[in-house]
Amino acid sequence: MSNDRFTLTRRAALAGLGAAIAPLAAPAIRPAFAQGAPIKIGVLHSLSGTMAISETALRDTVLMMVEWINGKGGLLGRKVEAVVVDPASNWPLFAEKARELLQVHKVDVTFGCWTSVSRKSVLPVFEELNGLLFYPVQYEGEEESKNIFYTGAAPNQQAIPAVEYLMSDDGGEAKRIALLGTDYVYPRTTNRILRGFLNSKGIGDADIMEEYTPFGHSDWQGIVARVKRFASEGKKTAIVSTINGDANVPFYRELGNQGIKAEDIPCVAFSVGEEELAGIDTKPLVGHLAAWNYFMSIKGAPNEEFLKLWRAYIKNPKRVTNDPMEATYTGFRMWTQAVEKAKTTKVDEVRKAMIGQKLMAPCGYEEEMLPNHHLSKPVFIGEVQGDGQFNIVWKTPNAVKAENWSPFIPENANRKK
C-alpha cells in the first residue's frame, strides 16, 4: 500500500521537475498546468483490514479519475493531486484520517468510506470543518448532510424494488421473506424499512423471518436449515440478504450444500457484486439475484468508455468493475462539472453548483444530483452467471429519484419534505 503512495510522490516529483525545466526548454514544451497550486483530492478508503477487499478497488478508481482529469489538462487549468490515507477498517481512525486530510493536507474534496459506520464516524468532522465528502455506496438512508453527496443508492433505489421483484410474477410471487443480515446499522435499518414495506403489502410478521450474524460468520448450517423449515409452510419463500463481506462465501456454499436452488428459494443480495464474486465458484449460485444500479455487463457507450478507462489504468484483464466503482466515477465527474461551473473549488460554491448536475452514467441512464444530495438512478436486478457476471432480468424504465427518508419508517411521517 505504501508502494502506491511512493509512486504518487515520485510522480509528483517528476511533474515538479518537469515544471522546473519547462522555462529552460521554453518553446518546445508547453507547461501543462499554467498557474496555481494543485487541487487536492483526499482518498479515504481502507487499504488493510476486513474491508480492504472491497475498498481497495475504490481507491484505484479515484486514482484512475485523477489521471483522467490530468490527461485532459487538469481542472480550472490546475493540476489535480490525490492524497491517499489508510483508515485500516478502523472506524474511529476514519475520523482521525478525515481530520488529517482536511486540516493538514487541506484537500478540496474527499472520496471515501464504504460501511455506514465509517460514514457516521467522519460525518461530524466534515460538518465541523466544512469539508466535502462523496460517499459512493448504497446505504440505508435516514441521513442528509450538507457536507456529503451520496452517489450510491437509497433504499427505494435498491432494496424495495428488489423485494417488489421477488413478489412479482417473474420473480416467483414470493409470499414469505427471510431477511438475513450482518449485525450492524445498515442491515438492521434496511430490514426495518423492508418490514414496514412488506406489512404495507399484506405480508404479516408471521411470514417474515429476520436473523443477524456477526461480521465474518462462517457456520451457516443452522440458519440455512431454519430457512428451509421456514419455507415449508406452503407459501413461496425468498431470501433477502444484507450479509456483508466475506461471510457471503460460506453462506452461499451452505446454500449449495443443503441443495437450495434458486428456482425454489431465490436469494437476492444487496452487498454482493462482481468484485465479491471474483473469489467464488459461482456455478452453484446461478439464478440467485443481486440488486444494484450498475452491472459490469451493461451494454452501451457510456459503460464501454468506463471499462476502457479502467482496463487502461489497471492493466489486469481479470479485474472487474462494480456498482460502487461506478458511483465513484459518476461522483467524480459530477464534481469536476460543478467545479467548472463554479469556477472555484470552494466548498460552499461547489455545493451549490452540484445540485442539478447531470451525467450520462455508465449504467446507461442520465443521472441527476437532487437537492437532497442524492442521485436519481435506475434499478437493475441481475442473476448470477457461471462466470461471475450478472445477467439483467429486470430494470426500471427510468431513473428513480432517491428517497433518503423512507416512508416505511414511522418516525419519518412528521418530517417536512
Place this chain on the structure above:
Amino acid sequence: MTSLILRMAFLLLLALPAWAQEKDYAATLPGLAGGFGEIAGAVERLGALGDPRALPVLQALQEGKLLKAGDGHVLVPRGAGYADAATGAPADPAGAEPVRLNNRVRQALRGALGRLQLVSPDAVERGAAAEAIFRSRSAEDVPLLQAAIGREQDAGVRARLELALAAAQLVAPDDSVKRDAIARLGAAGTVEARALLLEARAAAPALAGPIEAAIARIDQSLAIRRAAETLFQGLSLGSVLLLAALGLAVTFGVMGVINMAHGEFVMLGAYATFAVQELCRGIPWLAPWSLPLSVPAAFLVTAACGALLERGLIRHLYGRPLETLLMTFGVGMIIQQAVRLAFGAQNREVISPSWMQGTITLPGGVAVTQNRLWIIVFGLLVLALVFAAIRLTRFGLEMRAVVQNRRIAATMGIRTGRVDAMTFAFGSGLAGMAGVALSQIDNVSPNLGTGYIIDSFMVVVFGGVGSLAGTLVGALTLGVVNKMLEPYAGAVLAKVFVLVAIMLFIQRRPKGLFALKGRAAES
C-alpha cells in the same frame, strides 16, 4: 441403442396423434425467442407435447446453449455447428443470441425435462425426473407417472416416483384420490411434503381434516429428525473447535506457553492447503488427491514454523508468561502481514472435492452435509493421533517426563531443549492440520486465525488445562450448547450466552471440567 428406440417408441405412444404434434412442436418453438413469460409457456408446452425432438432443445436451453436468431428461429447446437430446431437443417449462428433464463423459466424447464426424462435408461436421471415432477406437479402427470411406476425396477426411484404421483394426485380433481394422496404424503414425512399439504389446505378447505392429521404426523417425525440434525450441527461445530484447540491443548495445556500466534498457524495450514492445490492443478491424476495430500504438507509447514518460533524466541522467555503473550501476539501480526504480502489481501479459493459437497441422508431421514461429516471424522482421527503420540511413543513419554520434572528428566539423559522444540512443533503442526479442515468451511484469508484463537483458549480452559479428554468434552459441549441456543437467541446472542456460562463455570471450577490431580499439577 435399444433403450433409445424404446424411449422414442414410448414418447411416440404418449404423443398419440403424432402428426398433429408435429405441427404443434414447430408452432411452439418461436415462443422460446420471446420474453421470459413466453419462454416459460413454450417450455411447458414442449414438455407436455412429449415430442422427442424437444429434449435436446430443452437441454440446450438449460445449459444456456440455445440460440435465438433475429427472425424468431431457434437454433440448437449439433456437433460443432448449429441446426434449426424446427426443421433440423444446419443453420448459421452468426448474429444469434443465447436465450436467457430466469427462475420462472428454470422452474418450467425442470418440470418439462422431468417429464421427458422419465423414460431415461439412467436410474439417477429417472430419480431426478421424479423429483422434478414432484416439485412442478400437475394433474396431467398422473398417467405418465403411473406408467413409469409400472416399469420401474429400482426400488429407490420407485419410491420417489410414488411420492411424485401422490403430489400430482393432490392437485387432481377427484377427492377420494386426493385423500389417499394426503395419507401417502403424510407417511413420507418430509419438509417438502409438508409444504405441499399446506398449499393443498389453502386450496381445498374441505379436506382440512385429513390434511391436518397428515401434517401432525409429519411434524412428529420431523421433530425427532430436527433434534438429530441440531445434535449433528452441534457436533460439527464442536469438531471444528476441537481441531482448532487440539494444538493449543499441547502448547498451552502441556507446555504452558501462551501462544497468541496459534490462530496464525491455523491460517498458515489453510494457505498450505491452497498452495498444494495450486501445485497439483497441473498434474491431472494428482488433482483429486490434493486435499488428503495437504494434511501432511500443512503439518510439516506449520511444525517447521513452530520449531523456528520456539528455538528462536519462546525458549528465551520461559517462565515469563506476559512477555511470551506479547511476543507471540506480535509474531502473529507479522505472520498475518507476511501472508498478506505473499498471497494478497483477497481471499483464496480452496475447491472442495466432490465427496465433500452436497448432503447425504442417513437412515431415518436425517440429512447431513458431507463436508461437515468429514470434518467430524477428521477431528476424531486427529484426536486419536494426539492421544497415540502422547501415550504410546517415546517422544510422548519424554514430553510428559519433561513437563513433570524438567531437572530429573535431564539427569535421565533426555535432551529437554530438543523435547521442548519438538513438543511445540507438534502442537503447531496440529494447528496446521486444523487449517486444512477450516479451508473447507471458512474463507482462506489472512485474518482466518483471529476468529478461532479466542474459541480455542475457551475450549482448553473450559475442558481443563492439560487434559485431552477435557478438550474433547469441552469442545463438543460448547458446540452442542451453542447450536441448541441458536434458534432461540440468534447466532450473536447464543455466543454471548455461552461465554457468560463459561465465565460462571470457571468461577466455580477454576481448573475446568477435567482438573489434573497430583503433585505435577500442583507445582
